[in-house]
Amino acid sequence: MDPDEKIQAHLVSVWREPKKFFSIGGKEGMLVLTDKHLMFIHKTEAKIKWWQAITQRQVVNFIKSKNTMIIHDGYNEKNLIEDLENEKNIEISFDDITSINHEEKPWGSVLLLEYHKNGKEEKFQYSIAQDWVKYPAKEPTKYMKVDWAPFVQYIKDRQKFVE
Template structure:
């Protein structure tokens, strides 16, 4: 169901969601941020060409030190809803479910940690932005961006308090 007051605030590409255990691999996807939720999309209806164009723009913004927290042109709430319905692998986290959200500087990049209330238990999701990909034998990030996650952290914290 689309909430017409809801707006996409940012769309991040080349996002790596760390695996939950040593044997469970991480996954690549897009992180779509609205003013009410986070969505980690691994399976999308977005065309390869459109995804590639936005990924290249994001990489250039990182290089230039520009703000990467921007919506992707042409990707609307109805696209997000279709993507969320496309696969059970796609993840939706309402801000009201977030217990804690922090960033952690690592030697290799910056990690976003999101602790989520799942009712009977909680779970921590860990996201980072890849610099590039190694495609063989399995797709893996070659490196990670150092970034300031505070715009997202502040959005979640101010939205949760209202």
């Protein structure tokens, strides 16, 4: 992340699933969009009470408006830089993204992402969870219907090449 980058969108309670043959399971995290990068933050230094309050506020926000270009208070560029120090968190340059689209499913809205990172082609599906089951493993039970179009367009408008 460059020192002059600013957060453009910040989504919490995001469920990421690999789109590979025989892949199972997913991860919960935050999806952060800056001027030049897309980040998936799986390990954060954010406090649990902040996380709980923000996830509830985000659900209410999405009920009012489906727009994914939102920013939450209490998490800024300084927090993001700190979280990016953890190698488990992923930072993707817009030009490493080979395909980005969105789909509406009967159960919720999905962001489909393909990118090259460290010589590997990666494919993931992202969705925003509303409710969770915590046992035996944490998994979403209900997803949100959101509008991924402005999020996708923001990235496509800033890529140096066009698919």
